[in-house]
Amino acid sequence: MDAIALYNLERWNTLAREDALFTRPALDLTPETAREAIDPQNLLGAVSGKSVLLLAGGGGQQSAAFALLGANVTVFDLSDAQLGREKVVADHYSVIIETVGGDMRDLSGLPASHFDIVYHPYSLSLVPDAQVVFAEVARVLKPNGIYHFTLLNPFMAGMTFSDWDGESYRLRAPYVQGRTVTTPDASWVFREDQKPISPPQPNIEYVQTLSGILNGLVAKGFTLFHFSDNKDMYPDLNAEPGSWDHFVAYAPPWLSFWLRFTG
Numbered sequence: 703m704d705a706i707a708l709y710n711l712e713r714w715n716t717l718a719r720e721d722a723l724f725t726r727p728a729l730d731l732t733p734e735t736a737r738e739a740i741d742p743q744n745l746l747g748a749v750s751g752k753s754v755l756l757l758a759g760g761g762g763q764q765s766a767a768f769a770l771l772g773a774n775v776t777v778f779d780l781s782d783a784q785l786g787r788e789k790v791v792a793d794h795y796s797v798i799i800e801t802v803g804g805d806m807r808d809l810s811g812l813p814a815s816h817f818d819i820v821y822h823p824y825s826l827s828l829v830p831d832a833q834v835v836f837a838e839v840a841r842v843l844k845p846n847g848i849y850h851f852t853l854l855n856p857f858m859a860g861m862t863f864s865d866w867d868g869e870s871y872r873l874r875a876p877y878v879q880g881r882t883v884t885t886p887d888a889s890w891v892f893r894e895d896q897k898p899i900s901p902p903q904p905n906i907e908y909v910q911t912l913s914g915i916l917n918g919l920v921a922k923g924f925t926l927f928h929f930s931d932n933k934d935m936y937p938d939l940n941a942e943p944g945s946w947d948h949f950v951a952y953a954p955p956w957l958s959f960w961l962r963f964t965g
C-alpha cells in the first residue's frame with residue numbers, strides 16, 4: 703500500500719469511528735426511495751438481477767439502495783470500517799452484500815468482464831491519476847456495461863464558501879492536472895451534538911482536468927450518454943453570501959458522468 707492509500711485508509715477509518723456523514727448507513731430506504739437515492743433519472747434502467755460493483759463505495763448508502771432494488775451487490779473499498787457498515791446494512795434489510803477490500807487503482811482481485819454496472823460514488827479525486835482507475839474499470843465491466851462516477855469539479859477545486867471577498871469567490875489556485883487540494887471537513891460532516899473526539903486528517907484530493915478525464919475515457923472505450931453538473935441540487939441564489947448554500951449555487955462542486963463501455 704502506498705502513502706496515498708495509507709493516508710485515506712486511516713482517514714476513512716477515523717471518519718467512520720466518528721460516525722461522519724458519509725459513513726452512516728441508509729437504514730430507512732424503501733424500493734421507491736432507493737431508486738431516488740442512486741438514480742433519480744432512471745438512467746440505469748432495471749437493476750434487478752444485475753451485477754453491480756460499488757467502487758470505493760463503502761459506508762452502506764448506495765449498497766442498501768441497489769440491494770433493495772434486487773441487484774447483486776459487491777462493495778469494494780479501502781477502509782475496513784466502511785466495509786463494516788455493509789454488514790449493518792445486510793443484517794438490517796436481510797440482503798446479501800459481498801465486500802472486497804482494496805485500492806481502486808488495483809482491481810486485479812475482481813473477475814474480468816463480470817459487472818453490468820460499476821457505480822463509483824464520489825472518491826475518484828482521492829487518487830492522483832484517474833486513468834489508472836479507468837483502465838481497471840474497463841477490465842471488470844461487461845461489454846456494454848455502465849460506468850457512473852462523480853468527480854470534484856476541477857474548475858473550482860480548492861475554493862470554498864469562506865473565499866467570498868464581499869463581491870465574489872476568489873479562485874487562487876491554477877488549473878493543473880494532479881494539483882493537490884487540501885480541505886478541512888465541514889462541520890456538518892459530523893453530528894451536530896458531538897464534536898469529533900479524534901478529528902481526522904484533512905481531506906486531500908487531486909485535481910483531474912476535464913480534458914484528461916474525457917480523453918482518457920474515450921481512449922479506453924467508454925461512450926458518454928449522460929453528464930450532469932448537479933446544478934439542480936443547488937438552487938439557492940438568495941442564500942447568505944459566503945455560506946455553503948450560496949457558494950455551491952455559484953460553483954457546483956461535483957460533476958457526474960454516465961458512460962457505456964463499448965470497448
Ligand SMILES: C[S@@+](CC[C@H](N)C(=O)[O-])C[C@H]1O[C@@H](n2cnc3c(N)ncnc32)[C@H](O)[C@@H]1O
Nearest residue numbers: 710714724758759760761780781784805806825
Ligand atoms: C465519499 S466516500 C464515498 C462512498 C460513500 N458511500 C458515500 O456515499 O459517501 C469515499 C470512499 O472512498 C474510499 N476510498 C478512499 N480512497 C480509496 C482508494 N484508494 N481505493 C478504494 N477506496 C477508497 C473511502 O474509504 C470511502 O469509503
